[in-house]
Amino acid sequence: SQTIHQWPATLVQPVGSPLSLECTVEGTSNPNLYWYRQAAGRGLQLLFYSVGIGQISSEVPQNLSASRPQDRQFILSSKKLLLSDSGFYLCAWSTGDTEAFFGQGTRLTVV
């Protein structure tokens, strides 16, 4: 069966520090991968999605970037965090004509 791993679960980082969140998927090949952000009490905002290694599409201009160095690995990064980057970050995957399956999320607090 397919599983998705996302870490860390919580993170507190100072303003101006770098960020690296990692997501890996097991049990499937060539998945579509997504990074979403969810502000407190708000909906899901799609940040990036990838249909293959090295292929990244950005949905909104921001202080973040994404990379896909391996088929089942998706990384969300920032060189210098802003206060506004705080939120709940979710990785998700899908294949073909299916819905998306989410990881457990990372709660990022920028202080």
Next chain:
Amino acid sequence: QQQVKQSPQSLIVQKGGIPIINCAYENTAFDYFPWYQQFPGKGPALLIAIRPDVSEKKEGRFTISFNKSAKQFSLHIMDSQPGDSATYFCAATTGGGNKLTFGTGTQLKVEL
């Protein structure tokens, strides 16, 4: 045209009641409509999904009703329980692994 509008934003029902959450869309290319349930501090989990070739789908206490002509769909939770208290998101996609478009979410609270 890519939006999915969801209402209400929040909902409180008594145990045993039937909360109803509504969603509407504009893009007629959408052909798959999943619902997600999210508990605090957790990722959304797929609850139930429907395609527009059927008008209703039931899974346990959860039912999706779909009105293709009105471009609306709704989630009904029968015999609601306190454990159903969560945030519910509707979504839509054109399929083929395309990205989902989410509604803004409904916070449901089921009181004893």
